[in-house]
Amino acid sequence: MPIGIMINALSVLLGGIxxxxxxxxxxxxFKDGLNMAFGACSMTMGIYAIAPMKNMAAVIFAIIIGTGFGLLIHLGDWINRGAAQMQKFISRFINAPTGLDRQTFDATLVTVIVLFCASGTGIYGSLTEGMNGDATILISKxxxxxxxxAIFAANLGFVVSLIAIPQFVIFIALFFAAHLxxxxxxxxxIFNFKAAGGVLMLATGFRMVQLKMFPTADMIPAMIVIMPLSWLWTTIILPML
Structure with missing residues (x-):
């Protein structure tokens, strides 16, 4: 039973409402102050996940290659289009948020999608729960x-609650794929995988405090390539050095 995944999705749903x-x-x-605090928390969690990495070179290669691929296929633009479609759908039932220009809305929504759906903590927590039933990582998250x-929904509206749906789908897929x-x-x-996710969380924290708008959406493929690159580095490259 994916208890942690259900609690995590429910927290986003209820927090958004x-x-x-x-x-x-x-x-x-008040909102700006809490946003700064959450950004600091995201960066802290990212640093915590990066610290125990075993192969820095593999993680760096994964971030560069994954981000390059994401930029090449314009993954961020695809996410923006998906966010726009979500907004069009929800606007049929709920008034769109006021006081935000389109560019700010899209940039903020991308940050929220990445934060909830593609964080290293969430992905690793889903894999961990799928393998041994340990839900503590996701419950803490x-x-x-x-x-x-709640803070993001104060600006973006009910669309934040809808992010719980793709989040649940992604995490439940990882939950069932964990056995493979x-x-x-x-x-x-595993440590390198968490470190790659930590880099994304660190970049997400910078976006949340609006210090630097990293292309976090385009960095998502790094979470896919880190596993094979880590294996390649430890089994083939390192023995040759």
Missing amino acids: FGALGGKKMSAN SILDFFTA IYPLTTPSM
Whole structure:
């Protein structure tokens, strides 16, 4: 039973509803201050995930190659289009948020999608729960996600709650794929995988505090290539050095 995944998706759903309903009562200073805190938390979690990596070169190669591929296929643009379609759909039932220009809305929504659906913690937590039933990683993540969703929903509206749907689909797919993926991994591959996810979370934190708008959506393929690159580095390249 994917308890952690269900709790995580539910936290985004409820957090989005709570923020959309009570967002008008939150002052701009209050929301900005919490956004800064959440950005710092995201960067802290990213640094924590990066620290135990086993092969820095493999992680760096994965980030560069994955980001390059994402930029080549314009993955960020595809996510923007998907976000626009989500907004068109929900606008049939709920008024669109006011006070945000389109560019800011798209950029913020991409950040939220990546944060909830493609974080290293979420992906690793889904794999871990699928393999041994340990839901503690996702439950811990859910606490932050609830308040993060509430703050973002205060600006973006109910569309934040809908992100719980693709998040649940992605995580549940990883949950069931864990039986095929995990036996093929090594401890070094897992640590490197978490480190690659940590880089994305670190970049996401910079976006949240609006210090630097990293192309986090285009960096998602790094989470796919890190496993084979880690295996290649440890089994073929390192013995040759």
